[in-house]
Amino acid sequence: MGNIDLRFYRSIFLRRFPYFIVIALLVSAIGFGIAYVLPPVYRADARILVESPQISADLVRSTVPAEMIKQIQVIELQMMTRTNLLALADRLGLYRERPNLSANDIVDDMRSRTTIDPVRFETPRGADGATAFSVSFKAQDPVVSANVVNEFVKLILQRNVRLRTDQASDTLSFLQQETEKLSGKLNELEGKILAFKNENKDALPENLAFRRTQQINLQERLLQLEREEASLRDGRSRLVQIFASTGRVSGTTSLTPAEQALEQFRRILTEQRAVFSDRSPSILALQSQIAALEKEIQSEPSGADASIGKRRPLEMDMQLMEMDRRLTLIAQEKTALKQDLAELNQSISATPSNEMGLNALERQRQNIQAQYNMASARLADASTGQQIELRSKGERLSVLELATPPQRAIGPNRLGIAFGSSVAGVALGLGFIVLLELFNKTIRRPIELVEMLDIQPLATIPYIRTRGETHSKGLVFLPATLRRTLRI
Known part of the structure; x- marks a missing residue:
């Protein structure tokens, strides 16, 4: 502070006060005039409430996302498009008195006047409060x-x-x-599986156990037939040998060959x-042969002499014939x-490859079946969700309070404008004085003399005006200052 x-x-x-007062008064007057002539601005507000679903979400759930804030944002973007705003301005005649205003200016002006904000409710910590939105618009006419x-x-x-209905319908x-x-x-795929099973019906994995059992039975039967064949061949050879050596068939003298x-x-x-x-x-053939032999025995003569001379050759021929037929x-x-x-x-050996192909088809069918079941369940939910939205039983918007013409204007802030203009006038006046001093390079103080000429004066004597000079200079200075200020 000592150096200042x-x-x-x-x-x-x-000395510069006349400049200061002229600038301050001029700017303040302009600000007061603007504050006085600015038209009033009215803002109307309406509130929209987000209602919870009328049907519990635990019972039936809507297919429309429950993010209402995002939906409002999307609606706001759609509503604030150029086409919608121009159509609304034309329908209400908002700019009828300003026919020269361009479409871009109309759109920008309406966007600047419109506000959509969420309404905050004070709720206890951790509790979910109601959700609402406020829609407001500023205009010079409260009714508009x-x-x-x-x-x-x-x-x-x-919208x-x-x-919501479009989303539900699109989902369905x-x-x-x-x-x-x-x-x-x-x-x-089921048709492919059916065709595959028909083409490989004898080599499918589901009847593999039956075919293995059948294979074992056939093998056992084949072994049994081979043993029976060997027994018959052995018996036939022994019968021929006995008859060749003895001339008779042993153990059959009491019965006829038949x-x-x-x-x-x-x-x-x-x-x-x-x-x-x-x-x-085989059983049917044996039964028919037994029936024929029984009929033949019944028709043979009962006398023993009729067959005593031919019993052995006939008996042997019959036995050999039967053995040959059986063989x-x-x-x-x-x-x-x-x-x-x-x-x-062959079918058993082809079963593993068929099983692999069938399993691949079955896996595809199971996957598609699971997707189909899931899609069917979701389709049922989507159908129910669409009915909920069509009947307005889900989450929806309702008007909590319509807008009414406001009674008081919210602007302009005339006192603020007047005070601001006064402050601006003072600041501009001071700034102008500082600017004049920055451009003034004359020496007016001993310290400036030392700084500019690098000499140390013994003493400085200021110019002393007489009373008449001071009075005349003051009278002349004020009009000149005013004229200079007006030119500026």
Whole structure:
């Protein structure tokens, strides 16, 4: 503070005071005039409440996202488009008195006047409060302001309903298409599985155990036939040897050849029934032969002399004929069994590859079936959600308070403008004085003399005006100052 020459700066301010007062008064007058002539601004407000779903979400859930804040933001963006704002301004005649205003200026002006803000409610910590939004518009006419806000509220409600119903309908349509597509894939794949099973019906994995059991039975039957064939061949050779060595057939002297053959057939029939069913071709053939022999025995003469001379050769021929016939049947049956066994072996060996292909198709079918079931469940939910939105039973917007023409203006702040203009006038006046001093390079103080000429004066004597000079200079200075200020 000791280095600041307050008397010098005070003298400068007093010398430049006319400039200061003129600038300050001029700027203040302009600010007061602006504050006086500015038209009043009115703001109308309306409140929109976000209502909770009327049906509990635990029972039925809507398919429309519950992020209402985002929906309001989307609606605001759609509503604030150029087309909508121009249509609203034209419908309400907002700029009828300003026909030269361009479309861009109209859009920018309406956007600057419109405000959509969430309403904050004071709730206990951790509690979920109600959600609401405030829609406001500023205008010079309170009725126009209220009308514009109510139009905006109407548009918001309409677009919210349309947005939610469109989302629900789009979701339902998408899920319907997805379900139909999955149903077609599922039918196509089931057709492939059916065709694959028909092409490989003898080599499917589900009847592999049955075919293995059948294979074992055929192998056992083939072994049994081979043993029976060996036994018959051995018996035939022994019979021929006995007859060749003795000239008779031992152990059969008391029975006729037909009776011996009948007993042998009955014994074979008993053995065959232990292996085959009564409908087997072998069983049926044996039964027919037994019936023929029984008829033949009944028709033979009862006298012993009629057959005593031919009993042994006939008996042997009958036994050999029966053995040969049986061997022929065994050979035929073995051939059939070997063919069936070969087919079984081939089907069993082809089963693993068929199982792999069938499993791949089944996995695809299960995956598509799971997707189809999920899509069907979602389709049912989407259908219910669409009904909820069509009947307005879900989350929705409702008007809590419509806009009414405001009674008091919110602007302009005339006192603020007047005070600001006064402060600006003072600042500009001081700034002008500082600017003049910055451009003034004359020497007015001893310290300036030392700094500029680098000399130390012994003493400085200021210019002393007489009373007449001071008076005349003051009278002349004021008009000149005013003229200079006006030119500036």
